[in-house]
Amino acid sequence: MTHASNPFDALMDITARPQTVFVRGEGAYLWDDSGKRYLDFMQGWAVNCLGHSPAVVADALAAQAKLLLTPSPAFYNGPSLKLAKALVENSCFDQVFFANSGAEANEGAIKLARKYGTLHKNGAFEIITFEGGFHGRTLATMSASGKKAFEPLFEPKVSGFRKAQLNDIDSVKRLISGNTVAVMLEPVQGEAGVWPATDQFLKELRALTQERGLLLIVDEIQTGMGRTGTLFHYEHAGIEPDIMTLGKGIGGGVPLAALLATEAASCFEHGDQGGTFNGNPLMCAAGLAVLERVAAPDFLKSAVDAGLFLASELQRLSARHGLGEVRGRGLLLALDLKHPIGVSIVAQALENGVLLNSPQPDALRFMPALNVTREEIAAMIESLDATLTKMGAARRVA
DSSP: OEETTEEGGGSOOOSOOOSOOEEEEEBTEEEETTOOEEEESSHHHHTOTTOBSOHHHHHHHHHHHTTOSOOOTTSOOHHHHHHHHHHHHTSSOSEEEEESSHHHHHHHHHHHHHHHHHHHSTTOOEEEEETTOOOOSSHHHHHHOOOGGGTTSSSSOOSOEEEEOTTOHHHHHTTOOTTEEEEEEOSEETTTTSEEOOHHHHHHHHHHHHHHTOEEEEEETTTTTTTTSSSSTHHHHTOOOSEEEEOGGGGBTBSOEEEEEOTTTOOOOTTSSOOTTTTOHHHHHHHHHHHHHHTSHHHHHHHHHHHHHHHHHHHHHHHHHTOOOEEEETTEEEEEOSSSOHHHHHHHHHHTTEEOEEEETTEEEEOOOTTOOHHHHHHHHHHHHHHHHHHTOSOOOO
16 A cells, blocks of 8 residues: 555554654654644654754754764764763752663663572562553563553563552562562553652662662653653652653653662673673764753753643543543643543544554643644644534533
């Protein structure tokens, strides 16, 4: 099947995609090959934290591309050293390993935890994860995930992952054994429909893992880099994990991820971890530009304000149409639709020039750029209001 000059059949068919081909992006907007403009409240699943093609990232890439693309990971390069140092200075961690994707960073975290278990816990290898969690699509990260759709796929799974219930500390305690080395979770379960771990639960989890001598791993692939109002989500709970993974927003649109660990947890030996493109100067130059922008206090304050405004507007819309709760934090929010109408809403919104996401049939997820404006939020709300009204998706109550 082709559309104009686009050979769709040359790409592996791994997901349902509309026959829309995007050719340009700027800030909150995308344009397709027919010239139609779309207001984007997905931003590559929270990837484009500064919007599409931000000047700071484009300039950093252009400048670095003229100097050095990659010298091989066998050698140091300036941008990776600078970005690692900046991440350490802005977090509770001591060392950084750069990767190309969130799944790769999470795979590295799993390996690091197992190495720690080999060295310090008599070979303990099991990692407690959570029902509803999503950590990637490698064999190990799919096994670590608590996504029901993954359960029958690619058997046999990688063993060693026991599933607890989010916000239920007793469910974690019941799973701890002599084989347990770590607990791993997303602070907000995005793919499950934006279900946050409470700050109290994160505090209890940190206390429990310290008491039992276990590592605490936070998967901040989606929540990191200012998405929930602080640079990293763990800061909300006032805790210090042992390991953290970053992806999506750290590159501002380029393939970059990171595995961070405390000195005590950093136990890889030479040959344990690596990757041909990992830590290459081109991607790290972009990451440094993103971090410098996002870490600025005024930037985070404006992102918090935007999140509060988006939440209040979604709550108003929910009341108007008789929908459910608004959940999440910062600029990672979900609207409970109460009915399995998410796919239809997303399709109608696309037709109307707005990009939305439905991670579960009864929920919409909102992941705009962190510098989204009130005007752009208002435009999305107005369009969604019209979509809900047109579809008769919910009873108008006000």
